[in-house]
Amino acid sequence: MRSSKECRIAIVIDHCEGTLSHIFDEAMVRYFSGLPCVVSCYQDDNLSSPRRLEKLVAKLRKGKADRAVIVGGSPKRYEASFRRLDLGTGFNPYMFLVANVREQAVWTIPDVERAKEKTKTIVAKRIREATCLSPIGEEKFELSKNAIVLGGGVVGMRAALALADANIQVTLLSRAKDIGGKAIQLTHFYDRPGEVSSWFKDQVKKVKKHPNIAVKTSVELKGLEGSLGDYRVKVEDPSGKRREVEGSAVILAMGNDVIPNTEGIFGHQRFISPPQMEAMLADGGKSLVTDKERPLQTVTFILDLVNETIKIDSANAIKNAILLRENHDRAVYVICRDVKVSLDGMEKQYRKAREMGVIFIKYDDPPKFSLVNGQINVEVKEVSIQMRGDDYSLSILSDLVVVSERFVPSKDNQMLADVLGIPLAEEGFLMDENPQFARVRTNRRGVFIAGGCRYPQTLDESLVEAEAAAAGVTELLSQGFFGYDLAVAEIDPAKCAACLTCPRVCPHSAIVVERYAEGNVYVTGGYEKDFRWKAARVLPMQCYGCGICVSSCPTKAITLKHLTDDEISLQVGV
């Protein structure tokens, strides 16, 4: 804490449209001006309006102050605008504090006199705290307009197209031999007429034809490192040659895998998976016959045995049930725990299916299956027509039973989570659904996720996520540079014991420990610029300024520039 002689504080009083005028009478203003190191005191009616801020800037530039304490409402009201003011060389716009007397004194303490007392204590504390403010600069670095999209499925393709249209150079990496992913098995949209495959082919054509997109297929993901503006993906193509792909930002769209349910009776050839049903429908139902050409008359869809809270199987089951009734006149049963109608237009589809004779059966205890001379006997207790206690159950002799596959995270998720420091949810999908990240953002700046690798969803929902992720990347790269303020953590190499606590606790993987940190730029404690010392280093552009590393560091080697430990201790001092 520098000696208080050097700092010259300007008090700026905001009457917040007159609501605080009764507090800021002459006695109060005289008290403020009398506080230590206060050199000037300005009053204003409404500091949140840009016009009045210009007037204040003029006064401050003429004044002798090098820091300010704003007395008024919540810091949220002033911070964004005040930090962008140009207050001349002697006055760094970050060197100000806000005494929130409105929310913490005037509005919460009815009695005016005691509210005034409280205002005085709050301002006095801020003055004490202001002595240890330090200037914070802003930095900018060029961002090349290129991005990497991992995963060549529908989501990856849509994201690549969206980025390419915003003239960002995209490298689309896909593990499969050709782009397209699993959605190619879909034959019909469930709510819009028209074949999926035609829409699908034109998507693939657009991606392959687009000048801004470089497609690399059948590549195995080996590693991913770097930070915003400098992400490097290591891939290995079939010949074993390793290559590195550069990009300023990354979109993870590796989709999810499926595990068919084939043990026990489910291995029987009369049990098929939803994609097989799509394929059967795609060739006009020619294969809907047994080997002895007898038509497979009754088809039963079994839902909610696995992936109970994922809507994909339910939507496809209802769509295929309608097609089976409409074009192939088969008897169709749908057995599920809850019919999932929370998709656009699905309620109407559900009613249409029932009108066409599809029988929906809802269960609480899962159905049992047995083989009865070549047919599958499905025994299930319908919830609405019998009491839970009854022991008899409906039995449906079906020729074909469609059982849904289990949706599991793709195998790259674990590796990426370890490499990037992105948390996995319990089932292993990327990023728990934390509202602060609004589904597409991750805790690593510049890395976005969309589609099945986050959570398996229907085609439309995944495509919107793809576009939202593309929007995130476009935002970052649209300005051509990334500007950030240095309200971040900084590590003093002399005190760092390289104990690796900070890179482990940092939620944004913004701290690296290099063997010999070439070119570590350290400005604290008078150490010269270039420092060869094995220590941890904070990447300023990745740091969110949360300060977890500062409070975890055992040797107090890290300071948080905009809220040092001394500032907190002074705030605590009553």
Add this chain to the structure above:
Amino acid sequence: MVESFSPRIVAFCCDKSGYVAADMVGKLRLSLPESLDIVRVPCAGRIDALHLLQALEKGADGVLIFACHEENCQSLTGNIRAKARMGYLHGIMERIGLEKERLDLCNLATNNGAKFAETVLQKFDELKKLGPSPVE
């Protein structure tokens, strides 16, 4: 005289939830005890065990940490770390004869203004019964 004793509470408020809820208490014009000191930190994970003890040492009768709800933290683990540090300090406080109730944590979100005021008032009464801090 216990009536005139109004316990001094230091509230460390996470800027993403606690502090905004404190502002909301003002907007709702709910009253808060005068002896409440609000300290603004960027994240509950920023609060060092040292600061919590310093607050108690400098005569605060009670210390409250207002952190985001779990799984709703911008820094992923900020609130969980604050809770873990509080547990560690409870161990030390017990050994030096300080009641555990003098250090507490409350999870809330930006729009939990009512909960903020209720928690502070509840702690205020609890500390009134507990009496001034023995470290006085």
Add this chain to the structure above:
Amino acid sequence: MIKAEQKPVDEILDFLKPHRKILLAGCNACVAVCHAGGEKEVGILSSALKMARKKAGQKIEILEDCSTRQCEPEFVQELKEKAEEVEAVLSIACGVGVQTVARMFSDIPVYPGLNTTFMGETDELGVWIERCQACGNCVLHVTGGVCPVARCAKQLLNGPCGGSQDGECEIGNDVPCAWQQIYDRLKTIGQLHRMEEIIPVKKWGRESRDKGPRTISREDLKL
């Protein structure tokens, strides 16, 4: 790294009872890495001690300092003028630090704040596991990189004993059987023959603690 754990604060208060002014000296090396004695812990312990004493009615004044490494006389020397002002020193470095301070400031009592426990490896942040007993004559080449002296409850050289079951030592509480790990390691690196030969009786008296306190001296360095 040397790993240590803080003594319960009430025990520390017991042996600090007679003193009104002390120096609390931390160390920013090994004990900082295991979050027991670094500068942060100095602040926490100091605050806790002051509060306890204030509560008990006998205020205590604590000077705080944290040396880079308390096993180096030069760094301990930096504590000199503070040590002269105080009645006692509470050192929360490892056992070595406490004794260096005791040797250099021989006229005042020096108390340990930590229990130095072992030399260990970091399992995860906040969890450290014993790995080495400093027996002076390493057998790791014979046991595939897993030390029976430090990690087997009976320090056997021809394990495992009869009590090893499902990879766990007979003493339970999730202690893995070192010799099961040695067996697995040797099997994977194809050196199982090392476990078939009898390892002769260890020469404890030659290099390990049993021959008495040891010193290492390098002729090329000490002039």
Add this chain to the structure above:
Amino acid sequence: MIEPNKAVTVGQRPGVADQNVLILGSGIAGITTALELSEMGISSTILERRDRLGGQAAVFACKASEKCNKCFACVVDNQIQEVSRRSGIRILTESTLGKISGDPGRFKVQIQSGGNESRLEASVILVATGVDFFNARQKPEYGYGLFQNVITAQDLDEMLHAKGRVLRPSDGQVPSRIAFFQCVGSRDETIGHLWCSKVCCAYALRFMKAIRHQYPEIETSFFYIDIQPLGRSFESLLEACRQDERMHLIRSLPSKVYGHRTSTDLRIRFIDPVSGGITEEGFDLIVLSIGMTPREDADQVADLLHVPKNEEGFYRSPPPDSGIFVSGACKGPRDIGGSIIDAKATAREIAQYLGGV
């Protein structure tokens, strides 16, 4: 969710500076689009009918129990504060849209705000007018408006948001038995609402979990047709509700509510799946999980801006070169998270349409 510590110096970008996007509605979709556009250096003007920002979701209460239950209500709160601080976004409250002339890219818009009129030029108009909640009075058999202790989910939200407590409107006491009726105004042929509002099962279960956490002794019942999942965290939420012995998930909808104005023992009759017969139960608070319906003034805005509508009356995306865009719940019921990512996608389309990206 605008990333903190990012450069707040978002200057206007050359070539796009004079482009201005007019956003109708300051719900979560409108605000998010405005913020995303400002990140890309495009300024916008938000037109809001009410005197406050945030639309329907602004008064949603936080539904956390021992951990966050992902209702996104706090995110709306953050976005509202962020948008009022961000320069480059002009906000006109208590104002409505007058006449519109000009062609795509050069719209001239006339705005009435509180009596006086103003004119505005906009290159793009974004319709983010959101939805209305179903007026539960249209289902008289549930007695909303008749019995004080029958409230809608919106009332419960406002009560929790303002007071942080659940109280019976009739006597202000904490209830002991609460019932949640699902699909009120959704999936209902009698009033022609043949759609599922997607969010009601999720918010009702979150309410129950939050209330059970705050008042451990309250009994709660959940009357539903089919439980509709929403988002990934729904699986653990549903699992927790099924295991909670004081939460009864009953797969049938009650026919009628019997009681008098201030009765704290409202009787309902329903077919109980366990016993199979008609059973009657008493509750002292009944919450109607009301669904979403298109805004009543949806038709005027649609005709004014030639926005096409689907059968249910929600908007469909207009042709891409029309200079008119639609985003958020006005396109169909969706949750706050859904509106946010839809708004991000629309913001990117607008930026691309303006060609300045």
Add this chain to the structure above:
Amino acid sequence: MKSGSNLEKILEKGLFAVTGELGPPKGNDIEVVKKKAEFLKGYVDAINITDNQTAIVRMSSIAAGALLVQMGLEPVIQMVTRDRNRIAMQSDIFGATALGVKNILCLTGDHQSFGNQVDSKNVHDMDSIQLIDCVRIMRDGGTILGGEEQIEGQIKMFIGAAANPFGDPFEFRVIRLAKKINAGVDFIQTQCIYDMKRFKEWMRMAGDMGLIEKVHILAGVTPLKSAGMARYMNKNVSGITIPDEFINRMAKAQKPAEEGIKICVEQIEELKEMDGIHGVHIMAIEWEHKMGQITEMAGLLPRPAVS
């Protein structure tokens, strides 16, 4: 002849040996030793005397052994490497042989945390295999460890060791037996057997490695007193797994004690037929009075007198 002990003579003659076990008192009451010895007299060829079993402080094994020698019985003293360093162990061996003890069982010993001296420091200066090697050097080489100094006198010891076929890693257990044989062990007493299938597998593997001819293997058995004891041993005693079949039989039996003895006798019958088993070691700790009944029912009597 290695030590000329009765046990050695019987085994060398290829007769089926029977050894018992006696737990010395937790004090110096000689009568306890005498009473237990009387129960075993005539039913066994040699009597094991435990050495602070499960780390519980008891009379020293050598002292009790000497008492047995006075009574004309043949002790097998046990020595755990947990409690003594190499100096104490070698001097104790001098003493034991001087007092007429001719058989020794070299054991590692249970961890002190099982016993009533939990805070004690364990020694483990040597482990069981190194102890076998040491006794062999003293007997055949006539010198103490380190090889130079000649022993004043002759060390006549019949060396034994334990083996636990039920410990992990299972494949290694036979290799460990081989190591003990290379170290110079003469006879092996196994851990008490309940999982017969796994024991047979162990014996087969030992046979494949040609170990059966190189050492006398005595199979260990312990009669179960009650279902509770069975469950306790299964869970807490290290290295013992009792199949559910036995636990259920004990639980169903009206008189569990009788059932326990019946099971033990069945096991002994089965062990007698197995080739490579040169005897049985009956550990009836605190049930010494049943030895007569067990050996009688198993047809092991009368014990042969060999000169």
